[in-house]
Amino acid sequence: MNALQTLYPYVAKADAEFVRLLSQHSFTKTLIQNCISKSITECLFLMFVVLFWYEVLYWSGIYIGLWEYHAKDIFKEVPVHCAHVYVRLNVVKKSDMEKVRVYYQLKRESPFNILNWKTLNEKGNEIFELNKFVKYHFEFSPEDFENNPDPELGSTIEHLREKVLDTFLRSSIHEKFYLERKDVNPNDVLVFNNKTQEVEPDSNRAYLSKVHIETGNIIDSIILI
Incomplete structure (x- = not known):
């Protein structure tokens, strides 16, 4: 009863303001x-x-991963296949492969933290x-x-690795700096999806759209030499 008495002035004030508007x-x-x-x-407005x-709150929770869509097992989303993609390519020594993963982990965990930009540039x-x-x-x-x-x-991740490698081997970059490196294979091509996560080799048969690589995305790929 005391709670109702406490709330009543606020409810009455809100009601009066609603009527006034x-x-x-x-x-x-x-x-x-x-x-x-x-x-x-008032009931309809409430x-x-x-x-x-x-x-x-419901869709925000789904977006940030707090919970899942309640009917996801009934209405299954069919991904739209990836028609084209932009790939940013760079080259790294095989001995620095773990440093690459540390770099992308830092980039993934703090995309908007300007304090880490200097560290990322240095790495x-x-x-x-x-x-x-x-x-x-x-x-x-x-x-x-x-x-x-x-x-x-x-298309699949395996096919994308092959296309990236083929482009690299025919590029002026390979011709000028790495012509002696003939042993590069698709397993030496690291691919990072649109969430800056590495797509592991065990996902080679996975379709691009199922590993967060969608039409028009700009993703990174690293050639290990």
């Missing part, structure tokens, strides 16, 4: 012209506010062979995935 316009004033219409209007904030200058990443544009035509078990899902 609706009374300012002729087309909303009719909604509160008697007790019944006023009660219905339901709208509750539903609005429920939806905001990048230390491990990357090229001063700047070289960006390539890869398109995937039906010929690239028509023989896959599920061609509607597009």
